[in-house]
Amino acid sequence: MDELGGTRVAVIGAGYVGLTTAGCLASLGHRVVCADVDQEKVNALRRGEATIREPGICELVVDGLASGRLGFVLGARAAASEADIVILCLPTPMGATGAADLTTLESVVTGLRDVLLPGCVVVNKSTVPVGTACRVADLLDRPDVSVVSNPEFLREGSAVHDFLHPDRIVIGSAGHDLLGAERVAGLYGKLDTPVLLTDSASAEMIKYAANCYLATRLSFVNTVAELCEYLEANIDDVTRGMGYDARIGTSFLRPGPGWGGSCLPKDTVALLRCAESVGSDFPLLRAAIDTNARQHGLVVDKVRKAVGGDLAGARIALLGLTFKAGTDDLRDSPALAIAELLAAEGAELLGYDPTVNGPVAGATDRVRIMGTAYHAASGAVAVMLLTEWPEFRALDWARIAGRLGGRAVIDTRNHLDPLTLHRAGLSYQGVGRPASQHGIQTPLPRTGGMVRTPG
Structure with a gap:
């Protein structure tokens, strides 16, 4: 914990998922540092300028900066060195074969190996192939660091709302480290929603299956x-x-x-x-x-x-x-x-x-x-x-x-x-509307009743 209270969180990546995650966690009372490799983006965010088009994100950034609970830095190592929980929100684009390209994720993980605090939890929020959390644990080679999969279910255009009013929160631990998963679940303690604790392979599959x-x-x-x-x-x-x-x-x-x-x-x-x-x-x-x-x-x-x-x-x-x-x-x-x-x-x-x-x-x-x-x-x-x-x-x-x-x-x-x-x-x-009806519909009554459609 720090002087402001809340968990010290590093969010790596300031894209749609990363910036939304950082802003929302700060609003829930945590101390968040968000890192990106783009200096211009970091500078804009430090000025309180949202770098993505997303309802509510600008207010979260401004409020987080004003409260001292949200900050922005250049580079993952600077953000992660004093964090209790490190959340990876990194791009995993389609590779040449159609499989997810984990180059960026693996590079960042390797670069963080020697700066993570003992007892830190590394959370993968990016969409990744099943087995990636275990791969991250192998790359870190830090038995004193927990690795957890916590997939995001955010829709662009309503990401802030989706984060703060989720249908469910899925957290899967690599190995049998339930303590790490429970610590991540604690980040969402103020949200009234079902939390599913499972293994990392199941958590990763849930995202793809959905x-x-x-x-x-x-x-x-x-x-x-x-x-x-x-x-x-x-x-x-x-x-x-x-x-x-x-x-x-x-x-x-x-x-x-x-x-x-x-x-x-x-x-x-x-x-x-x-x-x-x-x-x-x-x-x-x-x-x-x-x-x-x-x-x-x-x-x-x-x-x-x-x-x-x-x-x-x-x-x-x-x-x-x-x-x-x-x-x-x-x-x-x-x-x-x-x-x-x-x-x-x-x-x-x-x-x-x-x-x-x-x-x-x-x-x-x-x-x-x-x-x-x-x-x-x-x-x-x-x-x-x-x-x-x-x-x-x-x-x-x-x-x-x-x-x-x-x-x-x-x-x-x-x-x-x-x-x-x-x-x-x-x-x-239109689509699926026959020409004879011109797609003109009778409005559906609010409570029951017969609906008649012309044509």
């Missing part, structure tokens, strides 16, 4: 939506009816252009490679991955048909480029995957996203970034909504119609109001 299940669920609902279009059913009513079943629920049942982001694509491939490495087959997961790639192609098919069958030279407006609303993250965005396919057929792409202020090398190379949705629509023969930013519902769609060279709007998120677009003289097409 993410891969969610990805499979999304691929499933996208395929159901495709069937709805063929069979004149409505995906909104189908998922609503499914969601009333307590065994199923409503989460991750919204169709879209495909799933993406920093987690699901790499985690699904990583678990598939993990299965292959032990001689096991996982055809369901492989099908979920293939279905997601196919979904991108189905969206392009809709656009091609909407513009008359040939995308060569067709100007297309893209509304939304991030992988989902509420974040500025472009990593593995389905919007950009679809943009690549459109550009490969010769389409001219004009894009607008409220978080993308200019070209991003390696990400938006195929898209000309515009300052507003109205500029993106100028002269376009079709508009595609690819990210469900709330502001897109509030656009003046009559004004959009006046700028377009065509009439087609393809809403890959079922985010827009079809009636509003029809009144603006536009041709609306």
